[in-house]
Amino acid sequence: MPELDALDKKIFGLLAENGRMSNLDIAAKTGVSEKTVRHRIRRLIERDGMRVTATIDSAAPASRLIVLVRVEPGQRFVVAERLAAMPQVDEVHLTTGAYELIVRASFDSDSDALEFYVRHIEQGAGVEESLSTHVVETITGAAASRPDRFEEFDQQASAIGSLPELLDLACDVATASLGADRVHVAAGSADPATMRWRGLSSRYVEEILAKGRTEGAVLPNIVKHDQHVFSADAQTDPLFGSATDLVVSEGFHGWLGMPVCSGDEQRGTICLYWDSVIAYREDLVRQVQELADTLGKHLPRFAGQSTVDL
Known part of the structure; x- marks a missing residue:
């Protein structure tokens, strides 16, 4: 040719x-x-055989993980073959450097992703250490640049002088811009003194924190794995199994929890609640991630301050 x-x-x-x-x-x-x-x-x-074709993009999986895996000596190929044979795993790459394997996997829900990670990676035979991250969105070279959705929030946050004001502003932006019916924002430790919320009862906040300390509920999993967690319906999701009665009494269904980080340091969490069952959407997760990133940018200014100091 x-x-x-x-x-x-x-x-x-x-x-x-x-x-x-x-x-x-x-x-x-x-x-x-x-x-x-x-x-x-x-x-x-x-002459050259070019074809202009029509395709339909398949829906992206509801939850995608990329996992870096360090294996025990001599177990590289054994672990790689075990993981590659699993139906959830899309690809396993053999690599050089600190981690011998890179695993990309897709799931129907974050619940399935978390169960896979704990059971087959953290507790998997031959695995010495691992580091996982959720894929929020895939951006190609053809993707158009997007305006900063939370530029106004960033500007307002820069002028704020206290942690309570900052968290209140984040709550207002989350409900106004992201369509959430309720919101909970925490800075630092799981302590009501460093939190603000909208639409949730104080009883719910106190009890869910207590369950997290004693039963390892879903919120600590966000902190432990530094990843977002999504639930289309928290009233039926196994992730909320130990708190089902509490969730039902509160009355919400859809739920999305996102870590708030500043650099490599986790500074808190932001959790959004919907009164109806909702479908996973990449654009929604990306927007919540943008809000969390912007909030994380400002939280270091108030390190050590609580919402009851002022």
């Missing part, structure tokens, strides 16, 4: 990004006439 020249390559690249782009638009982007574009496309199809 003859080698494509610069114009052919540019036309091919434009059609690869958008197969519905008109010849006139291609001509405008390449600086040649529409007739030339039409001739080049016909030649690319007839």
Whole structure:
């Protein structure tokens, strides 16, 4: 096949990004006439075998993990083959460096992802150490740049002088911008003195914290694994099994918990609640992550301060 020249390559690249782009638009982007574009496309199809096809993007899995795995000496291939054979695992990469394996896996829910990680990675034979992270969104080179959704929150937070004001502002932004019916924001330790919430009863906050200390409920899992956790319906999700009665009495269904970090240090959590069952959405998780990142940027200024100091 003859080698494509610069114009052919540019036309091919434009059609690869958008197969519905008109010849006139291609001509405008390449600086040649529409007739030339039409001739080049016909030649690319007839001579070079180019095909412009239609595809439907499959829905992204509700929960995706990337896990770095350090294995016991001599167990690299054994562990890799064990994990690669599991239906949840998409890919296992053998690597050099501190971790011998990189595992990418997909799940129907965060509950399934957490169970997989604990049972087959943390407790898995031959695994010495691991580090996991949730995939929030996949961005390709063709993705358009997005405006900063929380620029105003960032500006307002910069002028705030106390932790209570900052957490109150985060609660207001979460309910107004993200559609949450209720919200809980914590800074630092699991102590009501460093928290603010909207739409939740004090009884719920106190009891869920007590359950977390004694039963290892879902909130401590966010802190332990430094990952977001999503539940379409907390009233039926096994993650909330030890607190089902409490959740039902409070009346919410959808739930999303996100760690709030500043650099490598975790500074707190933000949890959103919906009164109805909701579906997992990558854009929602990304937006909550943006809010958490912006909040984490400002929390270090109030280290050691509680909401009852002022």
